[in-house]
Amino acid sequence: MDMLRVKNAGFRYQAENGEVEAFRNITFSVPQGQFLSIVGPSGCGKSTLLSLIAGLLPRTSGTVEIGGEEAKGISPHIGYMLQRDNLLEWRTIWDNVLFGLEIRRAISDETIKRTEELLRTYGLYEFRNKYPRQLSGGMRQRVALIRTLAAGPDILLLDEAFSALDFQTRLTVTDDVYRILKAEKVTMLMVTHDIPEAVAMGDAVLILSARPAYVKEIYPIVFDEDRSPLSCRSDPRFSQYFSHIWKELREDEEVK
Amino acid sequence: MKKSNNIPLSSERAVWLRQQKKRRISIKAWQWGLLIGLMVLWELAATLNWIDAFLVSQPSRIVGTLLNTSKNGLLTHIGVTLYETLTGFFLGVIFGLSISVLCWWSPFVSRVAEPYLVVLNSLPKIALGPVIILIAGAGTKAIIFMALAISLIVTVLEMLSGFHHTDAEIIKMAQTFGASRKQVLSTIVLPANLPTLFNSLKINIGLSLVGVIAGEFLVSKAGLGYLIVYGGQVFQMDLVMASVLILAAVAALMYQGVSFCQKLVSKRFGA
Numbered sequence: 120m121d122m123l124r125v126k127n128a129g130f131r132y133q134a135e136n137g138e139v140e141a142f143r144n145i146t147f148s149v150p151q152g153q154f155l156s157i158v159g160p161s162g163c164g165k166s167t168l169l170s171l172i173a174g175l176l177p178r179t180s181g182t183v184e185i186g187g188e189e190a191k192g193i194s195p196h197i198g199y200m201l202q203r204d205n206l207l208e209w210r211t212i213w214d215n216v217l218f219g220l221e222i223r224r225a226i227s228d229e230t231i232k233r234t235e236e237l238l239r240t241y242g243l244y245e246f247r248n249k250y251p252r253q254l255s256g257g258m259r260q261r262v263a264l265i266r267t268l269a270a271g272p273d274i275l276l277l278d279e280a281f282s283a284l285d286f287q288t289r290l291t292v293t294d295d296v297y298r299i300l301k302a303e304k305v306t307m308l309m310v311t312h313d314i315p316e317a318v319a320m321g322d323a324v325l326i327l328s329a330r331p332a333y334v335k336e337i338y339p340i341v342f343d344e345d346r347s348p349l350s351c352r353s354d355p356r357f358s359q360y361f362s363h364i365w366k367e368l369r370e371d372e373e374v375k
Numbered sequence: 376m377k378k379s380n381n382i383p384l385s386s387e388r389a390v391w392l393r394q395q396k397k398r399r400i401s402i403k404a405w406q407w408g409l410l411i412g413l414m415v416l417w418e419l420a421a422t423l424n425w426i427d428a429f430l431v432s433q434p435s436r437i438v439g440t441l442l443n444t445s446k447n448g449l450l451t452h453i454g455v456t457l458y459e460t461l462t463g464f465f466l467g468v469i470f471g472l473s474i475s476v477l478c479w480w481s482p483f484v485s486r487v488a489e490p491y492l493v494v495l496n497s498l499p500k501i502a503l504g505p506v507i508i509l510i511a512g513a514g515t516k517a518i519i520f521m522a523l524a525i526s527l528i529v530t531v532l533e534m535l536s537g538f539h540h541t542d543a544e545i546i547k548m549a550q551t552f553g554a555s556r557k558q559v560l561s562t563i564v565l566p567a568n569l570p571t572l573f574n575s576l577k578i579n580i581g582l583s584l585v586g587v588i589a590g591e592f593l594v595s596k597a598g599l600g601y602l603i604v605y606g607g608q609v610f611q612m613d614l615v616m617a618s619v620l621i622l623a624a625v626a627a628l629m630y631q632g633v634s635f636c637q638k639l640v641s642k643r644f645g646a
Contacts, residue, residue, distance in 0.1 A: 173551060199551035201544055209566050209644035222552040222562070270552065 120187075121148040122306040123172070123274055128181035130164070130171055141167050142332035145181070147325055149274075154300070154307040155337075156317035158364060159327030160371045165310040168332075169276045172308070173197050186273060195223065198272030198305075200280040204263035206251040212262055213238075213247040219270035234269040241265060241299060256284055257292045264296055268303060275300065277309035281316070293320065293348045314368070318360045319348035326364060329371045336367060432616040440613040441621075444602075453621060455598040456587055459515060460629070463522025464583040468576065470523070471530025478531070479538040479564065480556065496532055500524040501589050508594055518590030518598075525586035526579040533578070537571030538564055569644065573637040580629045584622070599625075 128145040131138055141164035149155045159165050170176045172183055174193040183190045185197070198219075206215050216234055220226045238244040241261055251259055260281070267275065280296075281289045297320055300307055311317050317324050318340055326335040340360055342351045351357055384392070414434050420426045421433035428436065441449070478485040503524060511517040541564050549559050591600025599618045606614030 175547070175550060193551070193553040195553065197551075199548075201548055201551075203544060205542070205545045205548040207545070207563070207566070209569070218549075218562070219552040222549060222554045222558055 120151050121184075122151040122153075122186060123308065124148040124182075124184040125172065126182045126184070128168075128171060128178050128183060130167060130176065131179050140331040142327070142330070143180075144333055147334055147337060149306055149308060151306055152301075152304045153322045154297075154309065154320055156321030156324045157308065157310045157327060158312070158314060158317050158324060158368065159332060160329045160368060161312060163327050163330050163332040165312075165327060165332075166278050168327075169199070169278050169308065169310055173199050173276055195270070196273045198267035198270060198275045200263065200267055200275065200277045202279045203283045204251075204256075204259040206259055206262060206266075208251050211248050211250060212243065212254070215251065215262060216247075216266045216269050219266055223270060225270070230269065230271075233271070234265070237265045237268055241295075255288075257288045257295070260284065260292050261295060261299075264299060268299075268305070272305065274306045274308065277307065277311075279311055280309070282311075282313070290349060297348045314361055314364050315352065315357075316348075318357060318364070319351055324360075324364055326367050335371075338364065429610075430612060432612045436613045437617045437620065440611075440617045444614070444617065449621075452597055452599055452602055452618075453625065455515075455595075456591070456600065456622075457625065459518045459587045459590070459598065460522060460580075460583045460625075463519045463586055464526065464579055466519070466523045467526035467530055467579055467583060471527050471575075472534060472572075474527075474531045475534035475538060476560065478535050479560070485535070492528060492532060496528045500528075500586070504589070504593050513594040515595075517594055518587055521590035521593075522583040522586030525589075526582040529582060530575050530579060533575040534568065534571060537568040541567050566644065569640060573633065573640075576633045577630060580626065580633060584626055584629075588622070 125148065126146050129143045130141045132141065133139075145168065147155070157165055157168065167176065171178050172190075174190060174197070185194055190196075207218065210218070216238065217226060217231075220230050220234070235244070238247060241264075243258065243261060243265065246254060246258070251262070254262065281293055284292060293316065307320075309317070309320060321340050323340055324338045326338065327333070328335050338360070342354055342356065346354070417431075418434045421428035421431070421436075444452075478488060500521070504521065507520045507524065508517045511520045545563055545567070546559055549563055554562070587598070588600040588603070591598040592604050595601040599622050602618040603615050606612065606618065
């Protein structure tokens with residue numbers, strides 16, 4: 120079953136110096152539990168696309184279906200991870216992971232139990248009374264992920280979610296997050312400018328054109344069943360995927 | 376840094392620690408020494424007639440005046456000034472905070488108010504003195520009003536700038552959970568700006584005192600500002616100097632009070 124279905128989505132907005140068409144006729148779908156990476160030339164509106172799916176921006180045309188139902192406004196089925204962890208420094212880890220539930224007024228015995236479970240599973244339970252600045256960058260990112268998962272999303276949008284981390288932390292955190300998300304059976308959509316990361320995590324890579332963006336290609340990525348983002352980097356197929364996507368992207372950069 | 380019990384300090388570390396301690400002591404010694412030295416010099420200069428003690432007073436005469444005035448109601452004067460300052464200060468904080476929240480809430484209101492705030496900020500509020508006295512009457516109310524007028528606009532500008540500089544990505548994070556504007560305000564913008572608030576409070580203490588003293592110069596029957604003006608009029612510079620000294624102590628104490636509150640609040644929020 121397709122968890123997310125985007126049909127003919129388009130977005131235009133008014134700027135000081137005229138109307139800008141960010142993208143047109145975007146159509147794709149993501150099956151339940153799959154991971155779709157989105158890459159595209161810089162400035163093509165990749166992040167705007169995520170904001171649109173999340174309902175943070177009003178789309179000007181087309182439809183977005185989540186779990187078979189058309190989405191209107193900010194959908195409670197969607198979780199969103201931004202570039203930085205955005206933890207609130209004045210709250211403990213526990214109060215940070217409850218933040219989403221608090222905003223949605225969804226704190227109950229059941230959600231508290233689920234959140235505790237998440238913290239336990241991912242090794243953060245002992246740190247629940249600490250403050251964010253007492254944790255390492257990788258741990259903070261995990262806290263941010265648990266904050267998002269605690270709200271029980273069916274679809275997770277990752278907006279360059281690891282780009283603020285240094286390279287080494289990034290590799291381990293990517294592995295971590297991938298494991299967590301696959302275990303929780305969340306459907307994922309990740310925007311990134313990092314092609315290796317897109318290949319390492321994705322079940323498919325969607326390539327966007329330059330602005331106004333359209334879908335150039337949805338490229339399936341196939342590795343062994345038990346792959347991890349780190350292990351598949353040494354698979355011979357990895358570099359094939361990389362060079363294919365790189366070629367597609369460069370074409371667009373050159374036209375520009 | 377805590378010393379560890381089982382690992383012996385390296386000799387370099389011991390030397391460094393000793394130097395640090397010496398430096399701290401030396402700074403304190405200089406701070407007190409300078410004060411005492413100046414007082415002694417002042418006293419000496421006055422006694423040896425290098426300076427005219429009638430015009431600039433001298434420490435022993437200030438102490439004498441303080442003891443003398445404390446018999447005839449010095450505490451009342453301090454109390455009056457303190458009351459006016461604190462009332463003006465709290466009113467300034469409450470109104471300033473409310474106006475800045477309103478401006479943050481509605482960008483339209485904020486844009487409309489901008490030129491007014493800028494002009495009012497640069498205007499010397501003391502110039503409004505006669506108007507304030509006419510409206511509020513020649514008394515305590517006018518003085519509190521003056522303190523409020525001086526501290527209000529600065530609070531609004533300071534807080535509003537803090538609100539507008541709240542991390543946009545954190546706000547976006549809250550919005551992805553569907554946070555309303557009210558929730559963004561209470562869970563993010565306000566707590567994120569606690570440091571801004573305390574900075575603004577520290578500035579406001581000084582400003583409220585300026586307002587109160589200026590107000591007391593214009594209209595009053597009691598207060599430290601009144602004592603200063605009175606002392607000046609009857610050529611009793613000892614009284615003027617004594618009042619200024621008390622004023623300095625009051626300002627320092629209030630500043631310490633705000634610092635103390637800041638520490639308490641920071642502890643509560645783990646910062």
